[in-house]
């Protein structure tokens with residue numbers, strides 16, 4: 001049943017079970033939140049989503065405060081903004097943040113929060129730069145000097161993709177995100193699926209392959225379906241038009257994958273721009289592959305297949321469709337083998 005509450009003087013409807021943060025977002029009211037993500041749920045760890053609820057002492061984290069009928073909430077009083085400025089300044093001071101060169105600049109939620117709070121430069125001295133990035137992962141770079149310990153990656157790794165690699169290690173000031181028993185990511189049980197990278201709100205985890213290839217605002221987004229297997233994961237290609245290259249791949253938060261991808265779908269996109277890709281048909285002549293026209297190649301293939309079928313029967317021919325083909329191409333290959341050649345000898349190598 002729809003109920004109503006007041007946020008910043010605006011009366012808004014909500015459904016039973018929603019939090020104040022969800023209701024605010026649904027109505028376009030910006031409340032910064034760094035540890036909350038729809039997929040990993042509320043954590044009330046970063047405390048930046050603090051709001052003031054009428055009749056309740058102190059400030060409440062919007063991500064864990066249930067919306068209630070007739071509730072009155074203020075999200076942007078001067079006191080709240082000042083508290084948020086202090087939190088962001090402390091987060092900045094706890095690491096080594098250099099937005100000018102950071103791969104996450106332009107899509108970083110800490111940077112965005114600082115911008116909305118009018119923080120032009122950190123109020124405190126920032127970290128001493130003693131944390132060395134972990135570059136041992138094949139696809140992922142971990143830079144704990146930019147980690148704000150929000151815990152999203154831990155929940156994502158343990159509960160979303162259930163690979164159980166990441167966790168919080170150590171205690172108090174030394175607390176940090178570790179792989180397995182605090183071994184380098186490249187020596188851990190990590191399968192490099194990249195779910196943690198996609199959900200990290202800052203530059204703590206970044207895709208190695210994308211580094212230095214283009215800023216988020218320079219890239220064009222193209223939504224498509226992953227071509228690797230039959231699951232049909234939905235993904236977005238981030239394309240540099242100036243380089244005519246795919247720079248990054250992210251999963252779309254829609255069925256069937258809800259943002260998740262495997263290592264192939266997320267990182268194995270180099271083949272698209274490979275100089276070794278065939279762009280025209282080849283016919284072997286005197287031991288060498290010679291480029292020819294499509295008419296010539298198709299004519300030769302048709303004559304040879306017809307001859308083999310006439311001499312030895314349709315069961316002497318088999319077809320394998322490429323794992324890089326689209327579903328439609330695979331369907332056409334199946335029809336060709338069954339209806340034209342007359343055999344069921346058709347398969348697809350969708351298992352790179």
Ligand code: SF4
Pocket residue numbers: 096097098099100102103104105106108109110111146202203204
């Ligand atoms: S993680 Fe965010 S705030 Fe930190 S350097 Fe990178 S862009 Fe800036």
Ligand code: SF4
Pocket residue numbers: 140156157161163164165166189190191192193194195196197
């Ligand atoms: S890449 Fe996947 S398996 Fe590895 S730490 Fe991240 S979420 Fe866990």
Ligand code: SF4
Pocket residue numbers: 146147148149150151152153154177196199200201202204205
């Ligand atoms: S690596 Fe990223 S997602 Fe993980 S705790 Fe640090 S900031 Fe959060």
